[in-house]
Amino acid sequence: MKIAIMGAGLSGLACALTLEKYGCQADVFEKRGLAGDRFIYAEAMFSMFHHPIDDAVSYLSVEHGIHLKPSSTIQKTEIWTENERSSLNGHLGYVNMRGKHPAAYEKQLADQLQGKIRFHQDVSHTEISKEYTHTVLATGDSLDTEKIQPYKTALTVRFIGAIVAGEFDITTVHTFFNNLFAPKGMAYLLPHSVHEASLILVYPQYPENEVLDKDELWENCLVECRKRLNQNLALISMFELENYRIGTTETPRIGNTFFVGNCFGSIMPFLGFGQLESILTGIYAAQAIAGKGNYEDLVRPLYKSYHDSLSLRRGIEKLDNKQLDFLAASIRNPLMEKLLLSKRVDGLKIASRLIHPFQKRS
Numbered sequence: 001m002k003i004a005i006m007g008a009g010l011s012g013l014a015c016a017l018t019l020e021k022y023g024c025q026a027d028v029f030e031k032r033g034l035a036g037d038r039f040i041y042a043e044a045m046f047s048m049f050h051h052p053i054d055d056a057v058s059y060l061s062v063e064h065g066i067h068l069k070p071s072s073t074i075q076k077t078e079i080w081t082e083n084e085r086s087s088l089n090g091h092l093g094y095v096n097m098r099g100k101h102p103a104a105y106e107k108q109l110a111d112q113l114q115g116k117i118r119f120h121q122d123v124s125h126t127e128i129s130k131e132y133t134h135t136v137l138a139t140g141d142s143l144d145t146e147k148i149q150p151y152k153t154a155l156t157v158r159f160i161g162a163i164v165a166g167e168f169d170i171t172t173v174h175t176f177f178n179n180l181f182a183p184k185g186m187a188y189l190l191p192h193s194v195h196e197a198s199l200i201l202v203y204p205q206y207p208e209n210e211v212l213d214k215d216e217l218w219e220n221c222l223v224e225c226r227k228r229l230n231q232n233l234a235l236i237s238m239f240e241l242e243n244y245r246i247g248t249t250e251t252p253r254i255g256n257t258f259f260v261g262n263c264f265g266s267i268m269p270f271l272g273f274g275q276l277e278s279i280l281t282g283i284y285a286a287q288a289i290a291g292k293g294n295y296e297d298l299v300r301p302l303y304k305s306y307h308d309s310l311s312l313r314r315g316i317e318k319l320d321n322k323q324l325d326f327l328a329a330s331i332r333n334p335l336m337e338k339l340l341l342s343k344r345v346d347g348l349k350i351a352s353r354l355i356h357p358f359q360k361r362s
Contacts, residue, residue: 001289003024003135007261009106010279011266012030012136013109015258030119036100040101040237041161046092046273049270052346055091056093060276066283067108071193072094072192073095075090075092075171077092077173079331085228135258136258137263139262142265151245151247151249154246154247154269157244158244159241160217161199161240163197165195165196170194173190176189176225177324178224184203184316185203186271187199196236260278262274268309269313270313271309284298
């Protein structure tokens with residue numbers, strides 16, 4: 001076998017590492033000069049959305065030999081709406097760094113790889129498929145998928161983010177649901193040290209949102225976050241990304257081409273995170289190439305999680321601020337919190353079902 005992996009992100013590197021475990025070497029091509037995205041930012045891995053996996057970091061280490069060092073554990077999630085505040089408490093997951101940060105997950109995976117990454121190699125699938133018996137499409141760009149097969153886009157979103165300076169409890173993250181500055185979307189603040197955090201505003205680019213002033217939305221988001229945390233939150237750096245597509249492939253494999261990461265559709269629509277799902281697609285593709293499993297069967301649960309996450313997003317999008325307040329207040333009910341955080345049930349599925357009654361109440 002001669003294997004090519006197009007892209008040195010989470011899914012591509014996870015695939016290469018797993019292939020090495022099975023005694024297979026892959027050629028990894030990356031068009032940029034390093035493993036990782038263009039920006040430095042934090043993301044979260046929330047355990048409640050990964051059922052039946054309770055601890056993603058432990059699971060990847062024990063079951064797959066992929067070892068990750070997150071920035072911090074999440075012990076508390078503060079949920080802010082226009083007039084309410086609630087929280088979830090417990091071992092909720094992890095915060096990790098992405099992009100050019102020296103501790104980014106991409107960098108950690110690249111350091112574990114025995115083989116070399118071929119940087120500054122902007123190769124095409126057409127070229128690669130002529131030379132290699134197996135190709136793994138891991139570029140992170142769904143447009144590359146569409147050159148080969150249909151990609152079902154659910155929505156496109158805009159990200160406006162910043163690294164902010166302040167004083168933070170690194171075990172506490174903050175989420176904001178408020179249509180005044182995050183129309184049909186959300187904002188979140190994820191600390192990655194006691195003095196720095198990522199503040200990111202994300203909302204869908206529906207026609208009714210595109211007529212809004214994005215700079216004004218960001219400014220209102222920043223004002224709200226400063227007020228809630230009672231801090232100045234000085235801006236260190238900023239980034240913006242628009243027309244970011246969230247969707248999924250029609251099929252995970254065509255011939256000996258495997259679609260992984262964003263090229264598969266690993267981004268979960270509700271929060272816009274998908275690190276674990278991306279890594280799993282890379283692992284599953286490697287297992288299939290090595291004859292250890294069927295890729296279509298292995299990724300079937302990921303398709304299910306994607307659709308549950310999309311249902312939850314569609315439900316949240318229908319809520320006005322009064323309904324969001326009511327939902328946030330209900331989370332303070334101990335029974336509700338216990339249900340959402342139960343290890344015995346699928347938190348993503350439960351949340352997507354619970355949201356329906358709030359679409360009619362205020």
